[in-house]
Amino acid sequence: DLWTDQFSPSSSLSHEEMFNLVAQGFQLAAEEKETLANWLGELLVAHPEGVTRGEFGAALANLLGLGEHVEAPEGFYPSFADLNMDYPGFMGVELLQRLGLLPTHMLGRFEPYRLITRSEAAFILHQALQLDKVEGTIEEMQGKQIALKEAEGDETRLFDLLSETLFVSPGSLTRNTINRDEQLEKGQTIAILARGKQALLVNLEETSTAQALLEGLNKATQALVDVLTPAQINAIIAGDWELLGEEVSYELHDELVARGVSPWEADALLKRDWESVQMMLQERLTQEAADYLKVAPELVQAALSQDWAKLVEYAQVELAQRLLTSDWLKNATTN
Known part of the structure; x- marks a missing residue:
């Protein structure tokens, strides 16, 4: 036209x-x-x-x-x-x-x-x-192959991950590096841009744990601003729980938990226990980094704390474990 x-x-x-x-x-x-x-x-x-x-x-x-x-x-x-x-x-x-x-x-x-x-x-x-964009839920992961159940309809389709497949998430863009496909999990909602059975681009819709926590806090804050009076908001900032009242304190606690914050994290936030909050965030980030890199959390923690002796020790253990489970060693022993 x-x-x-x-x-x-x-x-x-x-x-x-x-x-x-x-x-x-x-x-x-x-x-x-x-x-x-x-x-x-x-x-x-x-x-x-x-x-x-x-x-x-x-x-x-x-x-x-x-x-x-x-x-x-x-x-x-x-x-x-x-x-x-x-x-x-x-x-x-x-x-x-x-x-x-x-x-x-x-x-x-x-x-x-x-x-x-x-x-x-x-x-x-x-x-x-001419490319095919398919949205759905992962039913099964087998090596470099994804079984995806389409969001519209009951059909399950198989897609192959390639070395050049791009993974797009709200906070990052990555290539299909070693073990990157293992980040995809059963039940995860994704969108695939494909040519035939080849997955060229994979959109990951979920946000990271730490990002979800921060977004949850922002949403909780906005929700509370909509329902609390200026005096109650000032009481929250000042930590004056007597002025705020027990009922509102409970509502605030429940709202934070509903937004994805754990109960003990909500308690620490309400008490303004910043040391505990910082420790909890560090634990979350450490675990998230370990999951992404496919290494032990202790290895990430040693790197963050700059404990070089422990870092070398954990790195040696990690290397040994990867060698023992590698395809190279299996092929070498069979030959």
Whole structure:
């Protein structure tokens, strides 16, 4: 519907045309289209004569699941000779390249500041819309394969994780490093961008434990501001529980617990026992880091406390355990 009279494949694409094009392709509501336009306007300076290749790449990658991530994950290297990692739209362009969406004449040199033509934009968008986006719950994990039960319907589909699979979560963007697939658990809700059975991008919807705690505190605070009087809020800040009253104290405690804070953490917060709160947060972060890195919590704790003797000791034990359970050792013993 954009070009009813003449397509003009070599003509440039205006910003209005681009947003209308992707809105139709991804069925965006007016508010979603406006949000995308505002985000792109803050990320990159709009070219006065039309949409650049870099702008189009960033906008399309956002919609494909990259979201507002612009920082490249560790170990990520440029695919183009003329695209530096400090370019704001770098990650979006790289995603399109790694998904195999770009025409062959763009490989090697992308020229991010060059105006994209209508035919180039149409080709890339068409390729993107051929990918399959599936949302659902993990039913089973077997090595590098995921059994995903679709959110809509009862069908279970199998997807293979690749070495270049990207994992996107609210707070991070990572490649599929060693044991990264083991972070996926049965019952977890995810969204997969796939070509056939190959999982190209995995969106992890959950937030981290520590992040959930902080977000819970923020939500609890906002909820309490809505129901408490200014005098009661001042009493909370001052720790004047007699003025606050037992009933409100109980309500505050229950509200914090309902928001994901443990009862003992809520007690420490209400008593303003910051030493205990700090210790609890450190324990949470230590356990979370250990789970992510697949190492013993003691190893993380030794590193945080800079206890180098213990760190070396735990590292040696960790290395020995990994060697004993490695495929390399199993192959060596069988041969």
